Amino acid sequence: MSGTHLRAAVTLDGVDDFVGSISTAALPTGDQPHSMFCWMKTPSSARETIFSYGLIGARRAASLNVNQTVPSHFQPDFYSEFPDSGCAVNDGRWRHVGYSYHGGGSITIYVDGEAIDRRLSAPVAIGAGGAGEIGRFVFDAAHYFAGSIAELSVWSRALQTDEVAGVKDHMLSGSEEDLAGYWPLNGDADDWSGNGGDGTVYGGTFQQEDMSFLAPPEPEDLTRIEGVGPKIAALLKDAGLTTYRLLSIATVARLNEILDQAGRRYATADPTTWAEQASLAAAGRWDELDTLQEDLKGGRRVS
Numbered sequence: 001m002s003g004t005h006l007r008a009a010v011t012l013d014g015v016d017d018f019v020g021s022i023s024t025a026a027l028p029t030g031d032q033p034h035s036m037f038c039w040m041k042t043p044s045s046a047r048e049t050i051f052s053y054g055l056i057g058a059r060r061a062a063s064l065n066v067n068q069t070v071p072s073h074f075q076p077d078f079y080s081e082f083p084d085s086g087c088a089v090n091d092g093r094w095r096h097v098g099y100s101y102h103g104g105g106s107i108t109i110y111v112d113g114e115a116i117d118r119r120l121s122a123p124v125a126i127g128a129g130g131a132g133e134i135g136r137f138v139f140d141a142a143h144y145f146a147g148s149i150a151e152l153s154v155w156s157r158a159l160q161t162d163e164v165a166g167v168k169d170h171m172l173s174g175s176e177e178d179l180a181g182y183w184p185l186n187g188d189a190d191d192w193s194g195n196g197g198d199g200t201v202y203g204g205t206f207q208q209e210d211m212s213f214l215a216p217p218e219p220e221d222l223t224r225i226e227g228v229g230p231k232i233a234a235l236l237k238d239a240g241l242t243t244y245r246l247l248s249i250a251t252v253a254r255l256n257e258i259l260d261q262a263g264r265r266y267a268t269a270d271p272t273t274w275a276e277q278a279s280l281a282a283a284g285r286w287d288e289l290d291t292l293q294e295d296l297k298g299g300r301r302v303s
């Protein structure tokens with residue numbers, strides 16, 4: 001894999017794999033404007049849920065689905081209404097799907113950044129409480145997702161079309177304003193938004209996916225990572241790890257592979273903390289990075 005546009009992702013089997021027990025305390029409720037987006041790919045023609053949360057008792061909930069009531073289309077589900085994407089998304093290729101809900105029954109569905117406006121018959125009333133689930137419909141514990149999901153985010157306001165393009169093309173850092181929940185699915189189901197929505201993993205395979213159809217991100221100064229000098233920064237960039245966020249999802253095994261291929265002179269480099277440092281840099285948490293780096297020597301923990 002060339003590794004120039006890596007994204008972390010989880011692949012679910014459509015049988016019993018899902019992520020559950022996600023706290024919904026910070027997620028939008030009632031008729032609040034909000035947005036939900038993710039990358040997903042599935043070849044399935046069965047009804048399946050990408051993400052769902054809210055209480056059925058409140059009559060309406062929020063979820064992202066494929067083949068819900070219209071075959072092959074992407075559809076949010078507001079319990080009794082199922083606005084649809086108007087286009088097929090179950091072609092087994094990576095598709096960026098989601099919606100911005102503007103309040104009062106007005107919704108814009110997005111597929112690959114293209115906006116599709118829809119109107120519901122009434123305002124939604126997402127019920128507070130309950131859990132959220134990735135890859136399963138939370139209300140009847142069914143409609144398991146068969147395919148891959150990446151970069152799932154929920155927002156407490158309705159993103160505009162230009163913002164949706166940014167969410168599609170770039171990984172989030174977790175510190176974005178009005179981010180209510182963010183699951184990069186980087187080996188686990190932790191919520192990077194800081195809102196405590198960590199999920200419990202029940203099956204599934206975590207891996208890195210190359211989304212080389214996306215425009216490359218602007219390179220960043222990787223020498224800010226302790227243990228990474230100019231020469232190693234150049235090696236990382238050659239391997240496609242051009243930003244803090246891309247470095248933050250790299251595994252230690254992958255980093256060692258990059259160093260090994262560059263020869264003996266890098267044999268003493270220890271990349272154990274680079275991803276951790278990079279995730280702080282990507283989020284602009286420079287104070288915390290400084291604190292961490294005080295405990296490092298050449299990028300290694302010494303305390």
Ligand SMILES: [Ca+2]
Pocket residue numbers: 013015016017203204
């Ligand atoms: Ca399974």
